[in-house]
Amino acid sequence: MTFEDVAIVGIGETAKRRPDDPAELRSLERLYADATASTLDSAGLQHAAIDGVGVIRSGVQTPANFVGHLVETLGFENVRWATTADTGGSNAVSLLLQGALAIDAGIVETFLCLGADAPVDPTAPPAGLFERDPRGYVRNYMDPFGTQGPNSRLAHVQTVHASEYGTTREQLGHIAVVQRRHAALNPRAWFDDPIDLAAYLDATPIADPIGLFDCVIPVNGGFGVLLASAERASELDVDPVEIAGFGECSNYGDSRSPDVTTTGVTVAGRAAYDRAGVGPDAIDCWQVYDDYPIVVAMQLEDLGLCDKGDGGPYVAGTDLGFDGDVPLNTSGGQLSAGQPGMAAGFVQLVEGIRQLRRDADDRQVRGATRGVVTGAGGVAYGKNLRHCSVLVLERGDRS
Numbered sequence: 001m002t003f004e005d006v007a008i009v010g011i012g013e014t015a016k017r018r019p020d021d022p023a024e025l026r027s028l029e030r031l032y033a034d035a036t037a038s039t040l041d042s043a044g045l046q047h048a049a050i051d052g053v054g055v056i057r058s059g060v061q062t063p064a065n066f067v068g069h070l071v072e073t074l075g076f077e078n079v080r081w082a083t084t085a086d087t088g089g090s091n092a093v094s095l096l097l098q099g100a101l102a103i104d105a106g107i108v109e110t111f112l113c114l115g116a117d118a119p120v121d122p123t124a125p126p127a128g129l130f131e132r133d134p135r136g137y138v139r140n141y142m143d144p145f146g147t148q149g150p151n152s153r154l155a156h157v158q159t160v161h162a163s164e165y166g167t168t169r170e171q172l173g174h175i176a177v178v179q180r181r182h183a184a185l186n187p188r189a190w191f192d193d194p195i196d197l198a199a200y201l202d203a204t205p206i207a208d209p210i211g212l213f214d215c216v217i218p219v220n221g222g223f224g225v226l227l228a229s230a231e232r233a234s235e236l237d238v239d240p241v242e243i244a245g246f247g248e249c250s251n252y253g254d255s256r257s258p259d260v261t262t263t264g265v266t267v268a269g270r271a272a273y274d275r276a277g278v279g280p281d282a283i284d285c286w287q288v289y290d291d292y293p294i295v296v297a298m299q300l301e302d303l304g305l306c307d308k309g310d311g312g313p314y315v316a317g318t319d320l321g322f323d324g325d326v327p328l329n330t331s332g333g334q335l336s337a338g339q340p341g342m343a344a345g346f347v348q349l350v351e352g353i354r355q356l357r358r359d360a361d362d363r364q365v366r367g368a369t370r371g372v373v374t375g376a377g378g379v380a381y382g383k384n385l386r387h388c389s390v391l392v393l394e395r396g397d398r399s
Contacts, residue, residue, distance in 0.1 A: 002100075002243050002244060002245055002246060002275045002276070003100045003103070003104050003242070003243045004230070005103065005104055005229055005230045005231075006100045006103045006104055006227055006228075006229065006230065006242070006243060007227070007228055007229075007230055007233035007240035007241065007242055007396055008096075008225060008226070008227055008240060008241040008242070008243070008353055008393070009043045009226050009227070009228045009232075009233050009236055009238045009240055010039045010040065010042040010043030010045070010224070010225070010226030010238065011039060011042055011223075011224065011225055011226070011350050011353050011354060011357075012035050012036070012037070012038030012039030012040075012041070012042055012222075012223060012224035012225075012226075012350075013035070013038060013188055013221070013222075013223050013224075013346075013350055014031055014034045014035050014038065014116075014221050014222045014223070015188070015221070016188065016189075016190050016219040016220065016221040016337070016338045016340065017120070017219060017220045017221065018120045018190070018217075018218070018219055018220070019120060019121075019122055019220065020122050021122060022122050022123045024122075025118070025121060025122060025123065025220075026118070026220065027118075028058060028060050028062065028116055028117070028118055029070065029073050029074075031116035031117075031118060031220065031221065031222035032055070032070055032073075032074060032114055032116045032222055033073075033074055034222055035114055035115075035116055035222030035223050035224040036074050036112065036114065036224055038224060039112065039114075039224030039225065039226050040112075040224075040226070042226075042238075043226050043228075043236055043238055044236060044237060044238070045110070045226070045236070047074070047075050047076055047077075048077075049110055050076055050079070050110050050111075050112050050226075051078065051079055051080045051081070051108045051109060051110055051111075052079065052080060052081040052082070052099060052102050052103070052107070052108035052109075052110060052111035052112065052227075053067070053070075053071050053074075053076055053079050053081075053082050053083075053111070053112050053114070054067070054082070054083045054084060054085065054095045054098055054099055054111065054112070054113050054114065055067050055070055055084055055085075055095075055114045055115070056084065056085050056086070056091040056092070056095060056114070056115040056116075056117075056342055056343060057084060057085070057086040057091070057342060058115075058116060058117040058118075058341060058342050058343070059117050059119055059341040059342045060117060060118050060119075060121075060341070066084070067082050067083065067084045068082065070114075080107060080108050081102045081107050081108045081111065083095075083098050083102075085098065087250075087375070087377045087378075087387040087389070088342060088376075088377020088378045088386070088387055089289050089291065089342075089344050089345045089375050089376045089377040089378070089387070090248070090345060090375035090376060090377040090387040090388065090389040091115060091342055091343065091344075091345050091346075091375070091377065092113070092115055092223070092225070092343070092345030092346040092348070092349040092375055093246070093248070093345060093349065093373065093374075093375040093389035093390075093391055094248070094375070094387075094389060095113045095115070096113050096225060096227070096243070096349065096391070097243075097246055097248070097389075098111075099111030099112075099113055099227045100227060100243055103227055103228070103229050109228060109229045109231075109232050110226065110227065110228045110229075110232060111226070111227040111228075112224060112225075112226050112227075113224065113225040113226070113227070114222070114223070114224050115222065115223045115224075115340075115342070115343035115345070115346045116221065116222030116223070116340070116343050117220070117221075117222075117340050117341025117342045117343045118220040118340075118341065119218045119219075119220065119339075119340070119341040120218055120219065120220050148207075150291070150379055151206050151207040151210050151215060152207040152210075153379045154207075154210060154291075154292045154294060154295065154379065155206075155207040155208060155209060155210045156260070157260050157261065157294060157298075157379075157384065158172075158209055158210065158292070158294040159209060160260050160261055161261045161294060161297075161298070161309075161311075161312075162209065164261060164309065165261070165308075165309030165310070165311075165312065166309075166312070167294075167297065167309075167311065167312035168312060169200075169201060169209055169211070170197065170201065170316070171297075171312035171313060171315060171316040172214070172293040172294060172297060172312060172315065173197045173200035173201060173213075173293070174197070174315050174316050174320065175290070175293040175296050175297070175315050175320070175328070175329075175335075176195065176200050176213045176214065176293055176335055176336075177194075177195055177196060177197055177200060178320045178321055178328065179290065179328070179329050179332050179333045179335050179336045180193075180194050180195045180332065180335075180336045181194055181321065182321075182322060182329065182330050182331060182332045182333075182336070182363055183331070183332025183333075183336035183337050184332075185322075185361075185362040185363040186331050186332050186337060186363060188331070188337065189331060189332040189336055189337035189338065190217050190219055190336070190337060190338035191217065191332065191336045191337075191338075195213060199213070200213045210292065213335070214292050214293055214294075214335075215292070215335075216290075216291055216292075216334040216335055216338070216339035216344075217334075217335070217336070217338050217339065218338070218339055218340075218341070219338030219339065219340050220340060220341075221338065221340040221343065222340070222343065223340075223343055223346035223347075223349075223350050225346070225349060225350065225353065233396075234398075238357075238398075239356075239357045239358070239359075239395070239396070239398065240396035240397075240398070241353050241356045241357060241393050241394070241395060241396055242393065242394045242395075242396045243391060243392075243393060244275070244276035244277075244278070244370070244392045244393060244394040245271070245272040245273060245274070245275035245276030245277075245278070245390075245391070245392035246268075246271070246272050246275060246389070246390065246391050246392070247267065247268035247269060247270065247271025247272040247275070247389070247390045248264075248268050248271075248387070248388065248389045248390075249264030249265075249266075249267040249268045249387075249388045249389075250264065250386065250387045250388070251264075251380060251383070251386065252264030252266070252267060252383070252384065252385070252388065253383050253384065255382060255383065258382055258383045258384075259384075260382075260383060260384050261298060261308070261309070261384070262298070262301075262302060262308065262384065263295075263298055263299060263302050263376065263384045263385045263388055264384075264385060264387070264388030265298075265299045265302040265303060265374060265376070265385075265388045265390060266302040267388070268374075268388045268389055268390040269302060269303045269304065269372075269374075269390045271390070272372070272390040272391060272392045273304075273392065275392070276392035276394075278370065278392065279304065280303060280304045280305055280372075282370055283370055283371060283372050283392070284327070284355075284365055284367070284368045284369055284370050284371055285322075285327040285328075285330060285352070285355050285365045285368050285371045285372075286300075286303075286305075286326060286327065286328050286329070286371070286372050287329060287330070287331075287333075287347075287348035287349070287351050287352040287355075287371060287372065287373045287374070288300065288303075288328065288329060288333075288348065288372070288374050289334075289344075289345065289348055289374045289375050289376040290329055290333040290334050290335050290348075291334060291339065291344070291376070293315075293335070295376060295385070296315075296328070296329070297311030297312060297314070297315055298311060298384075299374055299376070300314060300315065301314075303372065303374075303390070305326065322360075322363040322364070322365050323365075323366070327355075327365045327368075329348070329351070330351060330355060330360060330363050330365060331347060331350075331351035331354075331360075331363075333347060333348070334347050345375040345377075345389075348373050348374065348375065349373050349375075349391075352371045352372075352373040352391070352393055353393065355368045355371055356368055356369070356370075356371055356393055356394070356395040357395075358395075368395070369394065369395045370392065370393070370394050370395070371392075371393050372390065372391065372392055372393075373390070373391040373393060374388070374389065374390050374391075375387070375388070375389040375390075376388050376389075
């Protein structure tokens with residue numbers, strides 16, 4: 001085990017919202033407060049027990065020193081470690097690891113990881129045709145080639161994967177279909193209506209070959225994960241989850257000869273397996289960052305479930321249901337449970353922990369003891385995913 005003195009002792013998740021009335025819009029601080037209350041309640045702790053806090057950088061504009069602002073706003077006092085993570089879809093895993101390191105170093109006894117975002121804002125002005133950034137990255141390197149956001153960028157990646165390996169939309173559609181089935185069993189998911197492969201294939205085209213059901217549904221929401229030292233965890237009436245292995249990789253690959261079909265999960269996954277002392281055959285459930293089905297398929301390849309290029313046939317020929325051979329994104333994932341902006345990685349992290357606590361109700365993976373969680377943030381220019389992270393989590397024992 002990587003962190004022998006660290007245990008995950010609590011999780012929290014708010015209701016997901018897509019407000020169309022300004023009166024229904026909840027502030028970012030409100031989402032963080034609700035996530036905090038839910039997480040502390042799951043561990044049976046009060047604010048005074050928390051001496052470490054970490055938050056992600058949200059997509060919503062926030063003031064400088066937001067972590068300090070939030071610590072004060074949420075009512076935490078005498079915090080000995082406050083930090084933040086800014087790795088996009090890897091935020092959740094990155095923050096968890098910072099907290100684990102702080103506890104392992106003896107700096108704090110508890111660490112609350114928080115993530116919230118509110119991308120759906122009925123008061124915001126309509127977005128322009130092209131996304132903008134103040135440093136000109138998008139304007140200079142994306143707009144001239146017609147890449148209008150991540151949909152078109154990943155459409156290029158999927159096209160290359162299809163060209164090189166024969167991957168089809170019919171194959172990738174199995175990911176969307178099974179995750180919608182899982183969402184229908186998850187009261188915290190946005191969608192609760194199933195789809196079949198025909199509906200997936202007939203969906204509105206977005207950026208060929210990306211269709212409507214290849215895209216996430218943006219939602220507003222918040223999450224929390226609570227870490228504690230092993231000694232502190234032994235005092236709580238919870239089923240602990242342990243961090244058995246981890247790995248991270250940023251800016252993977254060789255820019256002189258990039259392979260856009262391979263991700264940094266190859267490096268991060270190998271490190272996580274090595275630290276945990278296990279391989280993919282030992283994993284009971286897979287919570288894989290899922291902004292698009294093609295991203296899931298590539299990560300399954302890079303995690304060693306199949307050879308590079310075989311992701312399409314693999315997902316089409318494998319039972320990915322929670323009660324199947326390779327349980328995948330059992331909450332419904334971001335495709336069907338919803339993507340809460342820069343807090344998206346918490347969708348996978350919280351569900352992975354929930355499964356190992358055996359608290360997933362109608363979608364519980366039988367006997368889940370060990371799971372993999374991945375995070376992926378950003379699509380790099382001329383490469384693939386910018387930040388990649390992998391966790392191997394294990395169900396712990398009550399002391």
